[in-house]
Amino acid sequence: MFHALWIYRYFIASSIRNELKLRFVRSKLGALWMIIHPLAQVLIFATILSEVLSAKLPGIDNKYAYALYLMAGTLGWTLFAEGVSKSLMLFIDSGNLMKKMAFPRICLPVIAAGVVLVNNVLLLLAIFGVFAALGHYPDLQVVWLPILMLLTLCFAMGLGLILGVLNVFMRDVGQVVPVVLQAMFWLTPVVYNLSILPAHLQHWFKYNPMYPIVASYQNVLLYGKPPLWTELGTLAAATAVLMLVALVVFRRASPEMVDAL
Structure with a gap:
């Protein structure tokens, strides 16, 4: 599979570029929409909750x-x-492509990862611009950001690849996952700080696998502290196992997915 990825590297790069272009065809603002949506969400939360939580940061x-x-x-x-x-x-969205073209199916998740990563890099640049406008400049700890982004992307794609394969055969998965993601969002300290929670609850929130990632982002971007290396080390080991399982599941299910689609 990895050899196939190298042979089809130009196909992957052009597919990423084309998908980014097609997403905003006939749009006046184009790629700006990729950063407007998350920043608008930040603005809404900041407007509604800043008076309640700003004093506790x-x-x-x-x-x-x-x-x-x-x-x-x-x-x-x-x-x-x-x-x-x-x-x-x-795989559901790429069903027609999988039926009509002969190419290594492993290219599809790599293309998806590339698109997601480009979106996030653009968002990062926009956030740095907003930080500067608000008078905040991250220190040298920000050099750890690429490692955090890589770990986050690998964790997301490993989990997503398994769920994507299952969704081909059990469409209920596609209905359940958004609900679980919404619950995880509120169980992750994105819009609040763990310090506002009762002490006996804080321990349980740290079992959320997204806690060390989000907390590490906050450390390097805001507090000038290093990432939570101990927790991230455990998560990195789990991610490696998750990605291995995802590749095995994908390889075994790949021949049957086209028929199911």
Whole structure:
């Protein structure tokens, strides 16, 4: 499969480019929509909740502390949620392509990962611009950001690939996953800080696999602290196993998916 990816590398690159172009064809703002949506969500939450939570964000010396906190957490969460959501419908949306063209099917999740990563990089650049406008400049800890983005993307695509294969054969999966993602969003400290929760509940929230990722994004972008390496190490090991399982499931199910579609 990896040899096939190398042979079809130009097909993958052109597919990523074409998908990004087609998404915004006839759109006046074009690629700006990729960053407008998450930033609009940040603006809504900041407007509604900033007065309630801004006073409970120690360590951020900025009057826009809550908006900065939201953007840092949103960056990590958006990469994960978009990766899972895109992989979930990947094979169903590509059904006609899989039936009409002969190409390694493993190219499809790689193309999806490339599109999601480009979206997130554009969002990152926009967030850096907003940070500068609000008077906040991340320190050298930001160099860990590429590692965090890679781990988040691998975790999302490993999970999403398994769910995408299952969704081909059991369409109920596609209905359940968005609900689970919405629940995970509120169980992840994106719009609130764990310090506002009762002490006996904080421990349980840390079992959420997205907690160390989002908290690490907040550390490097806001607090000038290193990522949570211990928790991320455990997550990285679990992600490696998850991706291996995903590849095995994908390879075994690939011949049957075309018939099911």
